[in-house]
Amino acid sequence: MAKPRTVERLVVIGGDAAGMSAASQARRLKGPDELEIVAFERGHFSSFSACGIPYWVGGQVRERAELIARTPDEHRERAIDLRMRTEVIEIDPTGGRVRSRDLESGTEAWTGYDKLVIATGARPVRPPLPGINAPGVHGVQTLDDGQALLDTLAGTDGRRAVVIGAGYIGVEMAEALLNRGFEVTVLNRGEQPMATLDPDMGWLVHQAMDGLGITTVNRAEVTEIRTGTDGRARAVATRDGLYPADVVILGMGVEPETTLARAAGLPLGEYGGLLTDLSMRVRGHDDIWAGGDCVEVLDLVSGRERHVPLGTHANKHGQIIGSNVGGGYGTFPGVVGTAVSKVCELEIARTGLREREAAAVGLQYVTAKIESTSRAGYYPKAALMTVKMIAERRTGRLLGVQIVGREGAAKRVDIAAVALTAGMTAEQMTALDLGYAPPFSPVWDPVLVAARKVAAAVRAS
Amino acid sequence: MAKPRTVERLVVIGGDAAGMSAASQARRLKGPDELEIVAFERGHFSSFSACGIPYWVGGQVRERAELIARTPDEHRERAIDLRMRTEVIEIDPTGGRVRSRDLESGTEAWTGYDKLVIATGARPVRPPLPGINAPGVHGVQTLDDGQALLDTLAGTDGRRAVVIGAGYIGVEMAEALLNRGFEVTVLNRGEQPMATLDPDMGWLVHQAMDGLGITTVNRAEVTEIRTGTDGRARAVATRDGLYPADVVILGMGVEPETTLARAAGLPLGEYGGLLTDLSMRVRGHDDIWAGGDCVEVLDLVSGRERHVPLGTHANKHGQIIGSNVGGGYGTFPGVVGTAVSKVCELEIARTGLREREAAAVGLQYVTAKIESTSRAGYYPKAALMTVKMIAERRTGRLLGVQIVGREGAAKRVDIAAVALTAGMTAEQMTALDLGYAPPFSPVWDPVLVAARKVAAAVRAS
Numbered sequence: 001m002a003k004p005r006t007v008e009r010l011v012v013i014g015g016d017a018a019g020m021s022a023a024s025q026a027r028r029l030k031g032p033d034e035l036e037i038v039a040f041e042r043g044h045f046s047s048f049s050a051c052g053i054p055y056w057v058g059g060q061v062r063e064r065a066e067l068i069a070r071t072p073d074e075h076r077e078r079a080i081d082l083r084m085r086t087e088v089i090e091i092d093p094t095g096g097r098v099r100s101r102d103l104e105s106g107t108e109a110w111t112g113y114d115k116l117v118i119a120t121g122a123r124p125v126r127p128p129l130p131g132i133n134a135p136g137v138h139g140v141q142t143l144d145d146g147q148a149l150l151d152t153l154a155g156t157d158g159r160r161a162v163v164i165g166a167g168y169i170g171v172e173m174a175e176a177l178l179n180r181g182f183e184v185t186v187l188n189r190g191e192q193p194m195a196t197l198d199p200d201m202g203w204l205v206h207q208a209m210d211g212l213g214i215t216t217v218n219r220a221e222v223t224e225i226r227t228g229t230d231g232r233a234r235a236v237a238t239r240d241g242l243y244p245a246d247v248v249i250l251g252m253g254v255e256p257e258t259t260l261a262r263a264a265g266l267p268l269g270e271y272g273g274l275l276t277d278l279s280m281r282v283r284g285h286d287d288i289w290a291g292g293d294c295v296e297v298l299d300l301v302s303g304r305e306r307h308v309p310l311g312t313h314a315n316k317h318g319q320i321i322g323s324n325v326g327g328g329y330g331t332f333p334g335v336v337g338t339a340v341s342k343v344c345e346l347e348i349a350r351t352g353l354r355e356r357e358a359a360a361v362g363l364q365y366v367t368a369k370i371e372s373t374s375r376a377g378y379y380p381k382a383a384l385m386t387v388k389m390i391a392e393r394r395t396g397r398l399l400g401v402q403i404v405g406r407e408g409a410a411k412r413v414d415i416a417a418v419a420l421t422a423g424m425t426a427e428q429m430t431a432l433d434l435g436y437a438p439p440f441s442p443v444w445d446p447v448l449v450a451a452r453k454v455a456a457a458v459r460a461s
Numbered sequence: 462m463a464k465p466r467t468v469e470r471l472v473v474i475g476g477d478a479a480g481m482s483a484a485s486q487a488r489r490l491k492g493p494d495e496l497e498i499v500a501f502e503r504g505h506f507s508s509f510s511a512c513g514i515p516y517w518v519g520g521q522v523r524e525r526a527e528l529i530a531r532t533p534d535e536h537r538e539r540a541i542d543l544r545m546r547t548e549v550i551e552i553d554p555t556g557g558r559v560r561s562r563d564l565e566s567g568t569e570a571w572t573g574y575d576k577l578v579i580a581t582g583a584r585p586v587r588p589p590l591p592g593i594n595a596p597g598v599h600g601v602q603t604l605d606d607g608q609a610l611l612d613t614l615a616g617t618d619g620r621r622a623v624v625i626g627a628g629y630i631g632v633e634m635a636e637a638l639l640n641r642g643f644e645v646t647v648l649n650r651g652e653q654p655m656a657t658l659d660p661d662m663g664w665l666v667h668q669a670m671d672g673l674g675i676t677t678v679n680r681a682e683v684t685e686i687r688t689g690t691d692g693r694a695r696a697v698a699t700r701d702g703l704y705p706a707d708v709v710i711l712g713m714g715v716e717p718e719t720t721l722a723r724a725a726g727l728p729l730g731e732y733g734g735l736l737t738d739l740s741m742r743v744r745g746h747d748d749i750w751a752g753g754d755c756v757e758v759l760d761l762v763s764g765r766e767r768h769v770p771l772g773t774h775a776n777k778h779g780q781i782i783g784s785n786v787g788g789g790y791g792t793f794p795g796v797v798g799t800a801v802s803k804v805c806e807l808e809i810a811r812t813g814l815r816e817r818e819a820a821a822v823g824l825q826y827v828t829a830k831i832e833s834t835s836r837a838g839y840y841p842k843a844a845l846m847t848v849k850m851i852a853e854r855r856t857g858r859l860l861g862v863q864i865v866g867r868e869g870a871a872k873r874v875d876i877a878a879v880a881l882t883a884g885m886t887a888e889q890m891t892a893l894d895l896g897y898a899p900p901f902s903p904v905w906d907p908v909l910v911a912a913r914k915v916a917a918a919v920r921a922s
Binding site (some may be wrong): 049051053055379411418424433441445 | 521552896906
């Protein structure tokens with residue numbers, strides 16, 4: 001008698017980058033005769049680029065469909081049983097099953113798993129302020145959010161937008177609304193925009209936003225969103241002022257969406273994200289993996305866990321989880337904290353630790369800041385940039401780099417990202433053989449100039 | 462009785478990047494009461510950007526003066542006795558002196574040195590073909606060369622330019638002449654343009670040059686430059702054809718200008734460049750340093766000496782020599798072979814070894830080639846690029862990367878340059894935390910896509 005073939009079942013919670021990358025990679029390695037794959041997504045869309053939403057709202061991306069890497073049907077053609085508008089409402093790790101609810105019919109059901117992938121993403125920070133749930137107040141986390149915002153914009157004759165928060169989402173949405181002809185006010189809790197930069201670098205962003213006609217209010221503590229007689233948002237009140245608004249955008253960052261994981265007793269870290277081993281398996285649970293915006297990752301520079309919600313990490317996590325679930329092998333060693341963004345022509349980049357982060361983990365450091373250009377000074381369109389570099393005292397090990405400037409500034413941060421990964425010192429970086437030709441760089445690349453200056457500071461420290 | 466103060470004399474041969482960087486850095490560390498600095502330059506210009514000449518000829522750079530970083534008088538204000546139009550014609554290492562000739566008056570003189578810096582640069586390859594010295598045939602190594610070419614261009618009504626050579630100088634000059642309205646033919650000895658790339662990548666350059674209206678003739682062996690009755694160049698003859706020309710550009714590369722060094726018995730390498738230790742001191746000569754286009758440098762990937770004439774290295778050499786001569790400390794560990802260039806909108810980059818170079822030093826390797834875009838596919842102006850990656854068999858160590866594409870392609874090679882310096886494997890590179898946002902990169906940066914593909918090839922090797 002032939003032994004019955006074992007078909008394992010993989011269940012995936014979350015139909016975006018991490019979850020569907022995991023499902024797709026597992027499917028590449030194992031066919032439906034070896035592995036059944038069931039994926040649950042509570043929204044209307046799968047595998048979309050949340051990072052692209054500001055550009056869709058701003059008009060650079062015409063169609064919502066362009067932001068969708070793979071539709072539910074395309075996943076189904078690859079033998080992935082993707083159940084849309086179906087929310088997982090409970091994980092039972094002991095029983096090896098999840099309970100789901102069909103959001104259209106309300107029907108609930110249990111589904112058993114041999115292997116589980118949690119890719120529940122992140123949710124926007126939404127403080128319990130009066131009026132925060134009023135019509136006209138919009139988060140921008142999902143395509144559903146983006147569509148709702150576009151509907152609001154189409155339905156208003158007003159031209160005043162207030163963005164709460166001046167991080168990546170905040171500044172990108174400020175650009176988007178500016179591009180749509182709105183008067184934009186950004187209410188920023190911090191000392192300067194872009195709290196992921198040091199304040200001296202954030203100040204450069206503030207200046208540039210001023211130049212673009214975006215009003216930025218720093219140290220703004222929002223107390224209330226005021227509504228009109230129709231219940232719609234009409235203004236945002238802070239401790240110090242009142243800002244009329246025809247639309248309000250929430251850009252206060254996100255936090256891991258780990259409500260289910262917490263209820264199931266899975267291990268969470270300091271920032272509320274799931275904790276995994278290097279293979280992205282949830283610690284203490286051999287049959288559960290997690291990836292994307294719902295996990296914490298190791299910061300290779302500080303040696304601490306961090307929450308870094310970025311599509312590029314989510315895709316890597318999914319790829320690695322899919323390999324491991326599918327019988328291959330992969331690990332995610334951690335991040336160095338690279339992030340790039342822009343507001344109109346201004347490019348903003350960082351990697352590694354900023355000053356406060358370095359101090360917080362007990363590192364002593366020196367800093368250097370330089371101005372240079374993206375191309376040889378005599379070449380047309382040579383654009384200014386400021387590079388700040390932080391290195392450890394005594395060892396000279398590179399700790400972090402921040403760059404703010406015009407065209408050609410942001411992606412130079414990759415040089416530092418690789419150097420951080422390799423544990424290079426500033427002195428070693430001064431000898432890097434970087435690409436030079438007048439249209440692409442001054443004869444000393446700005447990163448080399450910064451490295452020379454910070455290396456001198458290390459020697460003097 | 463007070464002991465008389467010792468004033469050492471530093472003599473520098475060559476007034477461009479390496480020589481004057483060395484002089485300037487030495488002066489920063491030691492004042493004129495400690496160190497006398499005498500520098501000899503046979504040309505009319507000091508500290509100029511030879512790399513900028515194609516853009517001056519092409520019209521992007523308006524004034525010759527923009528290419529001069531520091532004039533002779535500016536050097537003299539810093540207490541550097543820079544003697545222009547004065548050629549050193551003999552080095553006497555035993556006597557510790559150099560003989561120079563004033564090119565205006567013909568006067569010769571000996572000058573003693575305590576420390577000597579040789580920065581004699583490179584000279585264009587100029588094969589002994591009939592007609593090669595005719596009027597209308599131009600090298601583009603110095604500002605004098607550039608001015609002579611511009612004079613020729615201004616004096617001709619003809620519109621046919623022939624460029625001999627399809628390396629960096631050749632393709633950049635093809636662009637320059639195209640920008641000035643010339644019909645450009647490039648005669649290339651090799652299988653494809655850009656012999657510093659593998660032929661499959663060079664073919665992409667060939668295609669793009671075709672698209673720009675530049676005629677490229679591969680496997681062209683130039684036999685003669687034909688002249689008219691006025692003695693001026695009129696056509697270039699190859700074994701297979703005759704190409705009418707109103708101006709002829711020599712772009713066949715350069716070789717170290719080490720005639721003096723050779724006559725003085727200083728150690729030269731396989732490519733005719735001076736050999737130094739890590740502090741840029743000429744081997745076996747404690748009081749002589751050398752840097753810039755006249756030296757060979759260690760290739761950190763192959764472990765061999767190479768000749769890499771690039772302004773960025775020359776500046777680093779000068780800085781390091783000046784530090785060591787001035788009582789500081791610096792070393793030049795070597796290069797990984799990074800070079801970037803462009804032809805109109807096409808960007809071209811390489812670092813590390815190409816296939817033939819890897820094979821030549823006994824390395825077994827695998828390769829991968831991918832196409833991707835500079836930005837998220839849905840973002841405006843997302844531009845195509847091709848990335849080829851070479852990794853060592855078994856170890857997976859990165860050996861080289863070549864990139865050909867549109868805007869945003871070339872400087873991505875810096876990621877690989879740092880990875881090569883750090884000795885990373887392709888597998889390690891797949892985890893690099895590179896900057897991601899839709900205006901700057903797809904969610905998988907093209908370099909990561911290439912790393913994944915070549916890492917898979919390593920596993921299969």
